[in-house]
Amino acid sequence: MTDTTAETGAPAPRTDLQADPVARGPLARFFENWPLSVLLALGWVFVVLVVAIGADVIAPYSYTGLDLSSRLSPPVFMGGSWAHLLGTDELGRDVFSRLVQSIRMSLLIAFFGTIIATTLGTSLGFLAAHFRGKVEALVLMLIDFQASMPFLIIALAVLAFFGNSLPLFIMLMGFNAWERYARIARGLTISAHEQGYAAAVRQLGASPWRTYGHHILPNIASTLIVSMTLSFPETILMESGLSFLGLGVQPPMTSLGNMVGYGREYITRASWIMLSPALVIVLTTLSISMIGDWLRDRLDPTLQ
Amino acid sequence: MIRFILSRGLRAVVTIFLVVTFAFIVLRLSGDPAMQILSVDAPPEAIAAFRNEWGLNQPIWQQFLDYLLNVLHGNFGDSMREGRPAMDIVLEHVGATLMITLPALALKIVIGIPAGIYAALHRNSLADRMTMMISVAGFTVPSFVLALVLVLIFSVHLGWLPSTGNATWKHAILPIVTLGTAGAAILARFTRSAMLEVLGQSYIRAASAKGLIWRQVVTGHALPNAAIPTVTIVGFMIGSLIAGAVVVESVFSWPGIGYLLISAVANRDLAIVQSILLLIALCMVCANLVVDLLYGWIDPRVRLRSAH
Numbered sequence: 001m002t003d004t005t006a007e008t009g010a011p012a013p014r015t016d017l018q019a020d021p022v023a024r025g026p027l028a029r030f031f032e033n034w035p036l037s038v039l040l041a042l043g044w045v046f047v048v049l050v051v052a053i054g055a056d057v058i059a060p061y062s063y064t065g066l067d068l069s070s071r072l073s074p075p076v077f078m079g080g081s082w083a084h085l086l087g088t089d090e091l092g093r094d095v096f097s098r099l100v101q102s103i104r105m106s107l108l109i110a111f112f113g114t115i116i117a118t119t120l121g122t123s124l125g126f127l128a129a130h131f132r133g134k135v136e137a138l139v140l141m142l143i144d145f146q147a148s149m150p151f152l153i154i155a156l157a158v159l160a161f162f163g164n165s166l167p168l169f170i171m172l173m174g175f176n177a178w179e180r181y182a183r184i185a186r187g188l189t190i191s192a193h194e195q196g197y198a199a200a201v202r203q204l205g206a207s208p209w210r211t212y213g214h215h216i217l218p219n220i221a222s223t224l225i226v227s228m229t230l231s232f233p234e235t236i237l238m239e240s241g242l243s244f245l246g247l248g249v250q251p252p253m254t255s256l257g258n259m260v261g262y263g264r265e266y267i268t269r270a271s272w273i274m275l276s277p278a279l280v281i282v283l284t285t286l287s288i289s290m291i292g293d294w295l296r297d298r299l300d301p302t303l304q
Numbered sequence: 305m306i307r308f309i310l311s312r313g314l315r316a317v318v319t320i321f322l323v324v325t326f327a328f329i330v331l332r333l334s335g336d337p338a339m340q341i342l343s344v345d346a347p348p349e350a351i352a353a354f355r356n357e358w359g360l361n362q363p364i365w366q367q368f369l370d371y372l373l374n375v376l377h378g379n380f381g382d383s384m385r386e387g388r389p390a391m392d393i394v395l396e397h398v399g400a401t402l403m404i405t406l407p408a409l410a411l412k413i414v415i416g417i418p419a420g421i422y423a424a425l426h427r428n429s430l431a432d433r434m435t436m437m438i439s440v441a442g443f444t445v446p447s448f449v450l451a452l453v454l455v456l457i458f459s460v461h462l463g464w465l466p467s468t469g470n471a472t473w474k475h476a477i478l479p480i481v482t483l484g485t486a487g488a489a490i491l492a493r494f495t496r497s498a499m500l501e502v503l504g505q506s507y508i509r510a511a512s513a514k515g516l517i518w519r520q521v522v523t524g525h526a527l528p529n530a531a532i533p534t535v536t537i538v539g540f541m542i543g544s545l546i547a548g549a550v551v552v553e554s555v556f557s558w559p560g561i562g563y564l565l566i567s568a569v570a571n572r573d574l575a576i577v578q579s580i581l582l583l584i585a586l587c588m589v590c591a592n593l594v595v596d597l598l599y600g601w602i603d604p605r606v607r608l609r610s611a612h
Binding site: 141142144145148149150152153154156157158159162233237240241244245247257260261264267268271274278281282285286289290 | 315318319322323326327330440441443444445446447448449452453455456460544547548550551554555565566569577580581584585588589592
């Protein structure tokens with residue numbers, strides 16, 4: 001970044017560079033490191049995590065429990081009763097309880113999906129960088145294939161033809177964006193070998209397992225973690241999109257996308273059924289991406 | 305240059321072959337289509353006749369070879385439901401999809417690129433912050449949520465526009481706006497960061513230093529260089545003209561490729577799904593190839609690097 005072009009009408013230099021940080025109070029300096037938006041995002045993620053972990057305690061009703069006497073009752077802020085905070089659906093199921101359960105399910109799938117994708121991608125990246133030659137060509141070919149097909153289309157084909165079960169669905173989400181980790185792991189490993197510390201431990205007689213697990217992985221971990229935070233929201237979006245289409249999480253289980261898909265049928269009469277899960281999806285993905293961007297700026301400027 | 309074109313072309317062919325293989329393996333090994341189409345309690349003779357007719361009795365490698373030959377001859381199999389060539393059915397739906405994705409693409413480019421350039425040139429201004437906020441929303445609001453919110457506002461509350469179907473041109477507005485706004489946000493963010501990257505380079509400082517006025521620096525030096533990465537993302541958007549509207553078509557019951565794909569998947573109509581997969585792969589790979597070549601043409605560093 002340069003600020004020498006200011007006189008020519010170029011973009012104004014960043015104001016935070018001009019201001020003297022010492023001249024301002026400790027509070028200002030604190031917010032410089034921890035912007036308010038990031039704090040809010042962290043707060044929301046914390047709330048969502050607490051909800052996901054304590055779903056059984058928090059939910060006032062069973063998420064499949066029917067209450068046929070109060071069907072389609074509106075939420076409190078639309079004139080409903082406190083008995084059903086966020087209203088009920090066509091079968092009298094409590095929207096809040098279902099929302100809590102859906103948050104747990106969606107986060108669970110996105111979490112395991114991201115873990116699988118990271119493990120798979122990083123391993124393949126290591127393999128490519130270690131063996132080079134044909135193995136590398138094969139991995140690069142797979143990366144090309146994955147990157148050139150929209151994942152939604154692949155997922156649709158696999159899901160519909162293999163049928164659907166939760167373990168399969170989570171596995172499938174694990175194939176979302178693996179190629180990104182593979183690219184990063186391969187590239188960074190190749191440069192690690194050039195830096196010499198990897199060669200040094202190998203010369204000392206370390207097994208490949210030890211070289212990669214104890215030396216290279218810790219060195220590239222920060223970049224991998226940043227990409228995990230950036231692709232986690234994408235996995236949530238993929239899961240909710242498929243569930244919305246009715247091809248993801250199957251009833252009686254529920255996820256955020258399912259709830260929106262179900263609520264679509266009642267959009268004219270009971271829009272609250274779809275609005276609260278939709279809002280949760282948006283706020284959660286927004287928060288995690290903001291945290292990811294912030295982490296990237298702090299930890300890994302090379303990923304820009 | 306020729307070597308560069310050949311290497312990229314070979315990659316495209318390999319990718320297509322992988323897609324064909326993937327489609328075949330996944331779709332054939334995943335279950336017995338005879339049982340799905342005819343239901344479990346169909347008479348055994350009917351099942352045997354069906355399996356015979358569709359070549360399901362042959363060993364799998366034989367089926368694969370036959371399939372490859374058929375694909376090479378442009379024969380993509382018949383739809384098991386409708387009994388006519390699957391590719392014909394698929395191509396009939398392409399028009400409907402393009403009817404919403406092409407205007408949406410125009411919308412993305414017309415809004416996204418100028419917004420990104422403006423935001424980059426006025427970094428940290430109110431307009432920049434607004435653009436960035438909206439573009440972050442473009443990444444994080446799923447298209448089905450945006451679509452449903454638009455339906456809620458314009459169809460349910462205001463009653464201005466119809467929410468589903470494709471009877472009149474009015475039906476196309478909401479799908480186009482949904483696809484266009486999300487894409488424009490993504491493109492704006494991308495253009496902005498490409499622009500900022502270029503504006504920080506020393507040749508921009510050199511151009512200013514030799515006395516060019518700022519407008520000349522921007523149009524003559526910054527924009528052409530920022531165009532290089534932007535071409536990639538636009539190329540990707542062109543490649544996904546056919547595949548990019550699956551969810552939106554489903555929300556608006558718009559009878560395009562995505563709608564057909566979802567129903568074919570639900571009916572396990574193998575030939576249709578395979579044809580759509582191949583068509584999409586072909587579009588994506590061609591777009592990527594064109595982008596690669598364009599990239600090598602605009603930026604000599606790329607073709608020199610990859611020639612080694």
